Amino acid sequence: MSSLEQKRPLSPHLQVYKIQITSLLSILHRGTGILLFMGSILWAVWFVALATGPQSYGKLQALFLHPLGLLFLMGWAFSFFYHLCNGLRHLMWDLGYGYDMPTVRFTGWAVVVSSFALTVMAGIIGFMLIRIWA
Amino acid sequence: MKRETDLHRAKGLGSAKKGVGHWIAQRVTAVALIPLGIWFVGAFLLLIFAPFDQARLWLSSIWVVTATILFVVALFYHGCLGMQMIWEDYIPHEGTRWGVVLATKFLGICLSLLSIISILKVYLSA
Numbered sequence: 001m002s003s004l005e006q007k008r009p010l011s012p013h014l015q016v017y018k019i020q021i022t023s024l025l026s027i028l029h030r031g032t033g034i035l036l037f038m039g040s041i042l043w044a045v046w047f048v049a050l051a052t053g054p055q056s057y058g059k060l061q062a063l064f065l066h067p068l069g070l071l072f073l074m075g076w077a078f079s080f081f082y083h084l085c086n087g088l089r090h091l092m093w094d095l096g097y098g099y100d101m102p103t104v105r106f107t108g109w110a111v112v113v114s115s116f117a118l119t120v121m122a123g124i125i126g127f128m129l130i131r132i133w134a
Numbered sequence: 135m136k137r138e139t140d141l142h143r144a145k146g147l148g149s150a151k152k153g154v155g156h157w158i159a160q161r162v163t164a165v166a167l168i169p170l171g172i173w174f175v176g177a178f179l180l181l182i183f184a185p186f187d188q189a190r191l192w193l194s195s196i197w198v199v200t201a202t203i204l205f206v207v208a209l210f211y212h213g214c215l216g217m218q219m220i221w222e223d224y225i226p227h228e229g230t231r232w233g234v235v236l237a238t239k240f241l242g243i244c245l246s247l248l249s250i251i252s253i254l255k256v257y258l259s260a
Contacts (some may be wrong), residue, residue, distance in 0.1 A: 030220060037213045043178075043206075044245040044252075050193065051252035054186040064182060073182075080175055087164055094161060122179055133183045 021108045029086050032079035039076045065130070077122045082115040156215060163212035170205040194260035199253055206249045214242035 017023075049057045063069045089107050092098050098107055177198075181189045193199055217238045225231040 030216075033213075033216045034220065037217055040209050040213050041245060043209075044249045046178075046182075047206075047249045047252035047256075050186075050190055051255040057186045057189070061183070077175075077179075080171070084168070084171060088168070091161065091164065126179060126183070129180065130183045133185065 021105055025086060025108050025111065028082060029090070032083045032086075035075065035079040036083055039079065042076075073126070074119065074123055077126075078115060078119040081118040081122070082111065085111040085115045085118075156218075160212065160215045160219075163208045163215070166204075166208045167212055170201065170208055174202065174205045190256055190260065193253060193256040196257075199257045202253055203250050206246050206253070210242040210246040210249075214239050 046060060049060045064073060089098070089111055092107070098104065177192065181192055193202070218235050221231055221234050221238065225234060
């Protein structure tokens with residue numbers, strides 16, 4: 001190994017790396033993407049349960065209604081809304097708009113606020129529906 | 135100007151010249167998933183706590199079934215492309231990376247097929 005290679009820094013140096021709104025939202029896009037991929041497996045299970053019968057459907061529903069299940073559903077909903085809103089931001093960049101830093105920060109915060117608001121809204125509707133169907 | 139030898143590319147070390155197709159497919163499925171995703175997640179929220187018969191009734195319309203199958207295809211396609219990107223970024227070992235990407239695609243194809251067959255079974259028995 002040459003001396004030049006040995007001196008090369010690791011980039012970004014994670015131990016001293018200051019998290020910014022830009023980098024945090026970027027990694028969150030991937031994180032929520034992974035969670036949505038796992039969620040899509042659950043959608044396949046939901047379709048299979050619908051095709052199989054009331055017993056398996058009931059078991060799946062009991063899992064959703066468990067406190068941990070509800071927590072997962074909230075995380076799943078947030079992942080969906082976040083990935084959707086931030087995805088729109090990515091598509092905007094792909095079209096060549098919104099690259100200056102003030103706009104990047106503004107759209108970033110808009111994504112955070114709207115994805116939280118949409119998650120809360122979905123949560124309220126969900127809890128109302130639990131009461132209606134119960 | 136050519137920047138790599140034919141041997142280099144043949145060994146899989148250079149650009150496969152397929153990156154653009156992946157990039158475009160990711161955007162096309164993303165755009166398709168905006169209306170399809172909002173629609174399906176809305177319906178799923180309304181049905182997830184509903185009784186069995188109520189949920190099955192939803193899949194008795196040819197329009198709903200068609201849109202749901204479109205959603206499933208776009209979803210697993212987009213999901214596999216995204217997971218492939220993540221694996222390719224974080225798995226340094228070439229063989230492992232290749233195997234994991236292939237396994238992800240296999241899983242995506244199996245799950246979308248399983249979903250489509252289940253949806254059609256509900257629709258046809260309604």
